[in-house]
Amino acid sequence: xxxxxxxxxxxxxxxxxxxxxxxxxxxxxxxxxxxxxxxxxxxxxxxxxxxxxxxxxxxxxxxxxxxxxxxxxxxxxxxxxxxxxxxxxxxxxxxxxxxxxxxxxxxxxxxxxxxxxxxxxxxxxxxxxxxxxxxxxxxxxxxxxxxxxxxxxxxxxxxxxxxxxxxxxxxxxxxxxxxxxxxxxxxxxxxxxxxxxxxxxxxxxxxxxxxxxxxxxxxxxxxxxxxxxxxxxxxxxxxxxxxxxxxxxx
Numbered sequence: 001x002x003x004x005x006x007x008x009x010x011x012x013x014x015x016x017x018x019x020x021x022x023x024x025x026x027x028x029x030x031x032x033x034x035x036x037x038x039x040x041x042x043x044x045x046x047x048x049x050x051x052x053x054x055x056x057x058x059x060x061x062x063x064x065x066x067x068x069x070x071x072x073x074x075x076x077x078x079x080x081x082x083x084x085x086x087x088x089x090x091x092x093x094x095x096x097x098x099x100x101x102x103x104x105x106x107x108x109x110x111x112x113x114x115x116x117x118x119x120x121x122x123x124x125x126x127x128x129x130x131x132x133x134x135x136x137x138x139x140x141x142x143x144x145x146x147x148x149x150x151x152x153x154x155x156x157x158x159x160x161x162x163x164x165x166x167x168x169x170x171x172x173x174x175x176x177x178x179x180x181x182x183x184x185x186x187x188x189x190x191x192x193x194x195x196x197x198x199x200x201x202x203x204x205x206x207x208x209x210x211x212x213x214x215x216x217x218x219x220x221x222x223x224x225x226x227x228x229x230x231x232x233x234x235x236x237x238x239x240x241x242x243x244x245x246x247x248x249x250x
Contacts, residue, residue, distance in 0.1 A: 014224040015236050022177075022237025023070045026063075038112030045107040045117060046078065049085050055127035056080040056087070059119035059160060061175055062110035068150070071222065071237050072179040075118065075160040077137075078106045079130050090137055092159035094148045099137065099159070118245070119164070119172045129167045136166040141185060152203030152221050153183025162186070168194030171212035176223035176234035182206045 001009075046058065058078040063069035076091045087106035092098050107115060121129060140162060142154040149155060154162075157178040162185040164172040171194050174181040183203035184191075191198045196210010206218035208225075214234065216225035222236035232242025 011219070015219060015222055018224070018235035019071060019222070019237040026067075026070045038109070040104055040108045040111060042105045043107050043109055043114045045115065046087060049080055049087060053083050054123045055082040055130060057119070057121040057126040057129050057133065058107075058117065059164065059172060059174075060107060060115040061118050061157075061178060062113045062115035065111045069113065071177060072157075073175055073177050073239075074110055074156045075174055075178055075181075076156065077133065077160055077163060079126075079133060081130055082127050090159075090163075092148065092154075092156040094150065094155075097143075097145060098148045099140065099143050116175075118174060119170065121170065129170065132166050133163055136163045151179060153180035154185055155180035155183075157181040158183040158185050158203075165191075165193070171195050173212050173214075175239045176216065176225065177237055177239050179221040179223075182208070182218050182221075182223070 045060070047056070056079065059075060060078065061073040061075035064072045064074045076089060078087050078089050080087045089102050089104060089106045091100040091103055093100050093103070109115070140159060142148070142158070147154060157174055157180040161172075161174055161178075161181040164170060180203065182198065182200045184200045189200050189202070193210055193213065195212040196208065198206070198208045198213065200206040200218070204220060208216040211229055214225055214227040214229065216223050216234060223234060224236060225234040226232075227234060227240065227242065227245075230243045230245055232240045234240055
């Protein structure tokens with residue numbers, strides 16, 4: 001088989017087929033048509049802040065609204081300093097001021113879709129992170145109205161990845177279907193991460209290699225690859241297939 005034919009076969013297997021399967025699953029879920037009245041209540045993923053005194057940092061992600069949920073998730077950050085009796089949630093959205101604070105329940109369903117836990121830190125580790133995360137949020141470059149772009153970024157996933165990159169020791173890697181996570185938010189197309197290397201050609205294409213990242217190939221924002229730390233395939237639309245990620249494992 002010639003190299004061009006092999007390339008087309010691999011592209012069909014690892015990019016087109018997973019997206020087609022995700023589209024079928026999305027259609028069968030029945031979620032999307034009534035997004036305006038969809039459930040946005042708590043999914044019960046966070047400890048009760050009234051009794052849980054320890055500091056908390058969480059990154060959550062859920063499929064986006066309407067057809068975009070076939071290929072992409074929306075991610076956000078939740079923090080609670082030690083002793084605080086409430087959580088603070090940070091989203092980056094397409095309406096109003098892009099950085100939205102406490103616009104939704106901290107672990108709320110994203111227009112009917114329950115979120116998944118991407119990263120978790122508690123206690124002293126979380127307490128040390130929170131000032132750096134808040135400083136990164138305050139200084140985020142793409143914070144003005146009109147800055148948001150769904151594709152290739154900067155979008156919600158660009159924002160979360162940029163903020164979490166300020167704590168490289170955490171080794172936070174967003175799901176492969178977090179389109180926009182590879183957008184070069186600071187203009188740097190080549191970046192050393194806490195555990196590897198990330199190359200991004202304007203968010204339209206790229207490559208990531210590292211212990212936390214595994215191997216990721218980005219084509220037009222869709223990511224396919226392999227997680228070697230927690231063995232799994234990374235596929236566009238479908239996310240991870242294999243061992244579940246271990247939130248908080250660096």
